[in-house]
Each structure stands twice: as C-alpha cells, then as structure tokens.
Amino acid sequence: MANGMSSAARKLAVVNDARPAAPSGVPRAGEETGLERPVGCREAARFLGCHHKTVERGLRSGAIPVGHPFNNGRRRIWRVYLSELDAWLRSREATACRPGAR
Numbered sequence: 001m002a003n004g005m006s007s008a009a010r011k012l013a014v015v016n017d018a019r020p021a022a023p024s025g026v027p028r029a030g031e032e033t034g035l036e037r038p039v040g041c042r043e044a045a046r047f048l049g050c051h052h053k054t055v056e057r058g059l060r061s062g063a064i065p066v067g068h069p070f071n072n073g074r075r076r077i078w079r080v081y082l083s084e085l086d087a088w089l090r091s092r093e094a095t096a097c098r099p100g101a102r
Contacts, residue, residue, distance in 0.1 A: 036081055036082070036083055038068060038079035038080060038081050039079065039080055039081075039082060040052075040077070040078070040079060040080075041053075041055045041056050041059070041078055041080075043080075043082075044080045044082070044085060047082055047085060047086075048085070048089075055078075055080075056078060059078045059080075060076075064080075064085075064088070065088065066080060066081070066084040066085050066087075066088045067079070067080050068080070068081075
C-alpha cells in the first residue's frame with residue numbers, strides 16, 4: 001500500500017475513472033433522478049403497517065386499487081408508488097361500513 005489504498009481500492013478507483021461520462025442530462029445507474037421509484041409489497045406493507053401477504057391479497061382483489069402488476073412469465077409481481085398509496089388512503093372517507101376511516 002504505497003499511497004494508503006489497498007490494491008482492491010486502487011482497482012475500483014481505476015474502474016470508476018475509466019467509466020465514460022454520461023451524456024448531459026442522462027443520469028448514470030444509481031444516481032438520483034428525482035423520480036419516484038415503485039416499491040414491492042413488503043415496502044408497501046411497512047408503509048401501511050401490515051403483513052405483505054395482506055397487501056398482495058388486497059392488490060389482487062382490487063381492495064387496494066393503486067397497484068401496478070408486472071408479469072415475469074411465472075407469476076405476477078406487484079409494484080406500488082407510495083405517493084399513490086398515500087393519496088388513496090387519504091381519499092377514503094368514513095362510511096357506515098368504516099366508521100373509523102378518515
């Protein structure tokens with residue numbers, strides 16, 4: 001370690017320096033784009049405070065209407081935008097069936 005860097009760190013620095021610059025306005029992979037990324041059922045369940053299977057059942061049945069299904073050939077994968085989920089939760093009104101809802 002001549003300059004305080006391990007050989008692996010030097011190799012990584014060389015690789016990072018050798019990466020071509022992205023065209024103006026095009027973010028590299030891993031850079032923040034300012035756009036919201038969809039999340040899976042587990043993250044949506046953390047947001048709602050319930051189990052991820054409850055979220056999956058709600059998305060499949062339509063009880064949670066803000067999901068976006070993706071089919072990977074074998075099974076359906078659901079993605080949800082947390083902003084849409086939050087807006088849907090806030091839009092629910094109290095009814096005779098759901099007196100505690102906002």
